[in-house]
Amino acid sequence: MSRYVFGPVPSRRLGFSLGVDIIPRKYCTFDCIYCQVGRTTEKTVLRSSFVDPNDVIDEVIGHIHSRQPIDFVTFSGSGEPTLNKDLGSIIRALKKRMSTPIAVITNGSLLDRPDVRKDLAEADVLMPSLDAVTEDAFVRINRPAGSVSLISMIEGLRALRAEYRGQIWLEIMLIKNINDTSQHLEVLKEVVTSIGVDKIHLNTVVRPPCEAAAEGISEERLSEIQDFFGSTAEIICGFRKDHVRSSQEENWEESILAILKRRSLTPDDVARVTGLTRAQADEGLIRLLGEKRVKEHVVDGVLYYVATK
Numbered sequence: 001m002s003r004y005v006f007g008p009v010p011s012r013r014l015g016f017s018l019g020v021d022i023i024p025r026k027y028c029t030f031d032c033i034y035c036q037v038g039r040t041t042e043k044t045v046l047r048s049s050f051v052d053p054n055d056v057i058d059e060v061i062g063h064i065h066s067r068q069p070i071d072f073v074t075f076s077g078s079g080e081p082t083l084n085k086d087l088g089s090i091i092r093a094l095k096k097r098m099s100t101p102i103a104v105i106t107n108g109s110l111l112d113r114p115d116v117r118k119d120l121a122e123a124d125v126l127m128p129s130l131d132a133v134t135e136d137a138f139v140r141i142n143r144p145a146g147s148v149s150l151i152s153m154i155e156g157l158r159a160l161r162a163e164y165r166g167q168i169w170l171e172i173m174l175i176k177n178i179n180d181t182s183q184h185l186e187v188l189k190e191v192v193t194s195i196g197v198d199k200i201h202l203n204t205v206v207r208p209p210c211e212a213a214a215e216g217i218s219e220e221r222l223s224e225i226q227d228f229f230g231s232t233a234e235i236i237c238g239f240r241k242d243h244v245r246s247s248q249e250e251n252w253e254e255s256i257l258a259i260l261k262r263r264s265l266t267p268d269d270v271a272r273v274t275g276l277t278r279a280q281a282d283e284g285l286i287r288l289l290g291e292k293r294v295k296e297h298v299v300d301g302v303l304y305y306v307a308t309k
Helices: 053-064 087-097 114-120 135-142 150-163 182-195 219-229 252-260 267-274 278-290
Strands: 005-011 015-020 072-075 102-105 125-127 167-174 199-204 233-235 294-299 302-307
Touching (some): 005 252, 015 053, 135 150, 150 182, 167 182, 167 219, 182 219, 219 233, 252 267, 252 302, 278 294
Parallel strands (some): 167 199
Antiparallel strands (some): 005 015, 294 302
């Protein structure tokens, strides 16, 4: 059973993404109200060695050599990946042993640090976040560790753009009545334009958040905001890739549980990941529900499953 690798996960941006989790559960610099993993239990900015890099590398390469469709290897999961000070050495080692592109999903809070930017230099795609450009909205949405400031976040993104030669896809999570006002969006667009990212990914709450106050905005409003930001903006809500696994996993339940510990999935997601029919996925999820290994959440009429622990 994998300790650090999960999926491939049906990603909204990266196709089938093999997740790599190198952080203990909910070690993070933020405690975002929309996080689907749950409340942060260890809010910190201290970088540490949490795992054996060689074990992580061996797991990733083992999965790459399987016959599963894998479009990206993506560092994400239970916490903020840049908190692991071995991130750079792991990425460099993987680049020597595989051709699959590497992405890093980060909240962007440590990008003002030169050591963090150096660790990210060889990734193919970086996906930082910037949800707010006013201190009030920043604190309400992201609930940062005390030493993380909005100014340092923006300065870090600018420094990254100046040094990094890969793609930067900036995600903005839009929360109803917090950062979706016209006034806030005007300033946000100005800041994002000055940074010069390659893509702007507009998102809103569609999966179960850790706080009920994190409400998503409407599809119509998202479309208006996309038009406002212009041609580099994309709406990323929803997984749209058509292909599925070519064969079923023998031990699909454990594989799915590994994903559900880190993010929620719909029954259709489970079918895509495993190669099961929708009926088989439903049957297995109902069994896991009866065993109390998963629980259900409904958001805007859509059923999601998450692991109970």
